[in-house]
Amino acid sequence: MAALNLSTMSQEEVIQAVVDHGGEGITRCIQCNACASVCPVAKAGFPLFGRLLFRKLQTGHYEEIIEDPSSWACQACNRCTEICPRDARPFEIVFAFRRMQAEELAISTSAFTPLMNLHATGHAVYADSAKELRQSVGLPELPETSVADEKAQQEIQTLLENGPMGELGIF
Amino acid sequence: MAKVGVYVCHCGSNIGGVVDVETVRKHAETLDDVTVSRENLFMCSDPGQEIIRQDIRDGLVDKVVVAACTPRTHEPIFRKVLEGEGLNKFFFEMANIRDQDSWVHAHDHDGATAKAQKIVDSAVAKAKHLMPLEEKYVDVTQAALVIGGGVAGIFSALELANMGNKVYLVEKDPSIGGVMAQLDKTFPTNDCSACILTPVMVEAGTHPNIEMLTYAEVDAVEGYIGNFDVKIRKKQSYIDWKKCTGCGDCADACPVRTPNEYNAGLDNRSAAYIHFPQAVPKKAVIDMESCINCGGRKIGSETRISKKTGKPILAPCERACPAEAIDRSKPLDPQGEILDVKVGTIVVATGYKVMEKDNFKSLAPDSPNVLTALQLERLISATGPTGGKFLRPSDNVKPKTINFLSCIGSRDERYHTHCSRVCCMYMIKQAKLLKEKYPDLQIYMHFMDVRTPGKDFDEYYTSALEMGIKIIRGRVGGIDMLLEDKLKVMAYDADLAQNIEIDSDLVVLATAIELQDDIKPLAQKLSLTLDGSGFFKELHPKLKPVETPVEGVFLAGCCQGPKDIPDTVAQAKGAAAAAAVPLAQGRVKIDPTISEVNRDKCSGCGICEPLCPYGAITMTKDADNHSRAIIEMTQCKGCGVCTTACPSAAIELHGYSENQIMAQIEALTL
């Protein structure tokens, strides 16, 4: 690929945005690759996994990578956090990037359904077929969670709407 | 009437660029008792100093105030000027109008100038009351102590001894040699470590000026530079070293098996043992903690005589010794014996240890085939557990693939943030030695960076690449355990930007260098501090790497920070040179700006005694049987705590007396 002209990349802005979204360890990363060597996202074959994502962000990439879905494959397993020698907290940097992507709605379509479910019922995963399944094992149709509790649903809707998620306009 | 000379310095533009020097000079002229007031671009330069000298010679001044930079660096220079012209050197006062004025008020020229004038007022007020003080001297004991018998301690001891000084060389193991004696070869020459070390060990062991005390530790240190009182504990070896010939028969006879420290725990030794084959001194010791008393011979118990043979019933070790050096009926003190020695200076050369692999949970520490680099060094050494044969610990089979991991515990927020400095080079050394011997061996090395500073070091690294040793840039995040004690290294190739996995027979961890767990008590005994990485702290990281804040105590080798053998030897010789200075001078200067008790005023309340951080104050009885405080001048550092605490104002801090301080306060506030 052609050479990257770093003088044209707004590195400080991108790094600051990452820090503001919860990834303040990004300046501590020395690209040692320990996290990448054990990261499930890297091992599963996604192109923009942990260490590489941090380097892209450190060098000011933003528009170039904002659409890449790899960050949404992060399982939050935190094996990276457990072994990072710089206490850079790699998981939090990945999620900071996710939050930056979410602000621009650069998220996969599969991420919308859980959000809508969460708002409506308080559960990210729900399907009506659950009722029959529960009865077949001897349980009542619905559990005593928010799925059958209007007050609880109102509570969670208040929490979701009173924040940046409410401003996304998806609810 | 004092004749105070005021000399205002521009210090180039450091002061002159902010403070209006001429204004300050003019102001000083107006003060009482100021006879001359001059200025110069650099007062500390030769012409600057000459101005002061001339005024003294001309009889114009008998007290000198220099308004310039900091006394920390320049007070000695100007004191020398006064002394050179026959004036008591303590008739000098420095007014700091740089660090405390121009440097901190760089944006307020007017304010800085006004403050400079006030500072000069204060200095002149004090100068009027300065009293003559005399430096005192104490004699220096003509001997040195070196703590630690590794390569650093050995070279320090030899340098000091060759200069003609008596040296006590104390080593806690039964033999000198330290970690270097455990190495197989040394980089970059691949010299056999024992071959280059043993001649020096023998030299130290037989030097007429060196009293070698092995299997001994420092119990207590009292005193001060030139006059240290040291208690050395010679640990109980339970073997008469005057008789012991180092034949090793007792070790063969002893049934105990306990982890062998010399082989980094890879094999066992007996309770009666000789440290290693080239030990100096070659004497055996009995490690009583591991001894199982197999012969039923409790130490100090009477020897029973066999009714059948009429001969004494002895333990296997006693029977085996042809020199009759072991006698378990002797009631030897398990605490050993204390040797009291007096020395003038001390060199601390206690060396280091490497971190154990158990600290690193993600790297399969339970597998017998995961080793620290020191353990690998023992494995491939001819005096090691396999006699130098390269075999896997789990099944004694020759490995086909070996992986080296760097920076294990170093450059790591979770353990030590420092770089251990020697690991890159020694890993390459081990890889090259193995590849030379076993060309079919697959060797992978995982580095974050490859650090090879030093003569012929980078060439050492590039030649390893050419031998077919595979070097990968990327840190290893974990090791999985496979069947048959094989290991899967989960690594990353940063240049390929890809995860990689390597199935390995043996994995070697380059673990961090740190100080021994029991180093804190020794540091406390010597009043030394440890730095943020846990190493002994030097006095100044750039300019005083062998000195410590405790005068007369010096550092050499890895106890001050990780370094390789050439740097260790250089520092050892440097520490020896520094430690020899007081010995060569024969006497040590005591600074007179210390506190002194006026026994007539002292009420004997004793408040001062526990306050002194240097333990310099004691209560002693006078002729009238009344207890009063007395300050040992060789230990007082002039901190002033006792002076301010004394309710009878009986203590004076020379050079900072009450009338001097009061005059300063008056000048500043009126």
Added chain:
Amino acid sequence: MEKCGIYLGCNIPFRAPDIEQSFTKVFPPLGIDLVTLEGATCCPAWGTAPSFDIDTWLAVSGRNINIAEQKDVDIMTGCNSCFGVMAEAKHMVEYNPARRKKLKESLSKIDRTFKGTSDVFHISHVLHNKIGLDTIKKNLKYTLKEFKIAVQPGCHILWPSEVMDIKEDNPFFPTMLKDLCQVLDADVPHYSALNGCCGMGAMRSTDQDKSFNLVKTKLFSMKEEINPDMIVTTCSSCYLQLDGAQKILRERGEIDFEIPVFYYTQLLALCMGFDAANVAAISETPRDHIIQKIQSEARLIKEVENEVA
């Protein structure tokens, strides 16, 4: 009887309710009174609030924890993801006063607060450390002798260890689930991919095929190294992934074997004698044959006449 709040999450009550039943069956005899957390919501799942805004995440988790606080109980959950979300949220709030303040402000809008008095556990922590292996052993009816189990602890129960109240001595070589299976008399050999991720969750939603790469690594490691009779996990996500993925992989011809998967309390419930129709009824990979073997006469634990000690 000790009380503990049972947090169900989403997958367990709606996709694998037999796991929920197994909780209600095994805990009371083992001395734990399960307290329902009425009105609990999603933890919130990693792909929802935590991926959008930290304070919203902390608010939703904080609300769930507050439900338990109001009932004066700790929380235990059967889903690793839920455990990770809530344990990390609680840890963050405890160590960051600014976040704690914001959390209280958010919760006050729904008339709630956050006290920090309830701890967050995983059911395996409660089984291993609070109930204890001895108590479990006393309540067993059937033995799993000579069965070989491959354990899948999952990820969030291992890392990040600093946020957990109860944790493994060495998260890279975990032993809690192994202990829990060994107390049932089964063999639990080590396999090299034991602490690897299963790929469920956000990864599966983003790209199912790539998540199956992880499943295949795990299955092949299990099959080739130890050839187990069953897989046992304490994570509902791992359960769904390992169980469901095998069916798809077999249909594609990428694997030619199948290993039945159990959630640990399901297996425990079977060993304690409960009815499989309630506790182990829903799976893609068939396990009836194993269940029949487990709950057979030959495997009844015979009472040994106790000699007076």
